Amino acid sequence: MKPPELPAHGHADVRIVASSPETARQVAEVLRRCFAATEQRSYPAGTVNGGTLLHLTVDTGNAAEPARSWLSTSRPSGDDRTRTDEV
Structure with a gap:
């Protein structure tokens, strides 16, 4: 399996999995409200109980408050382990 393509520098792909689209x-x-973002893309989550999987890309270079202040003071945790449910 090939690794996923990385987003552009300063951007992050976000995956939201929830029990309902709302x-x-x-x-x-x-x-x-915190970041400039692309239009979201929504899919069925593909779980037994249904649910929604939503993708969007955020631009961390165009952060609004409070994200801007949080980004300037945050430090990497050093915990770069992949969760067991991630590829």
């Missing part, structure tokens, strides 16, 4: 949209809206 919950996923609410989380995406919060992200859009």
Whole structure:
């Protein structure tokens, strides 16, 4: 399996998995208030219980408050382990 393509420098791809489309949209809206973002793409989550998988790309170079202040003071945790449910 080939690794996923990385987003452009200063951008992050975000995956939101929620039990309902409305919950996923609410989380995406919060992200859009902090970062410039692409239009979200929504898919069925493909789980036994249904759910929604939502993708969007955020531009960390165009951060609004409070994300701007958080980014300037945050430090990498050094914990770069992949979660067991991630590829």
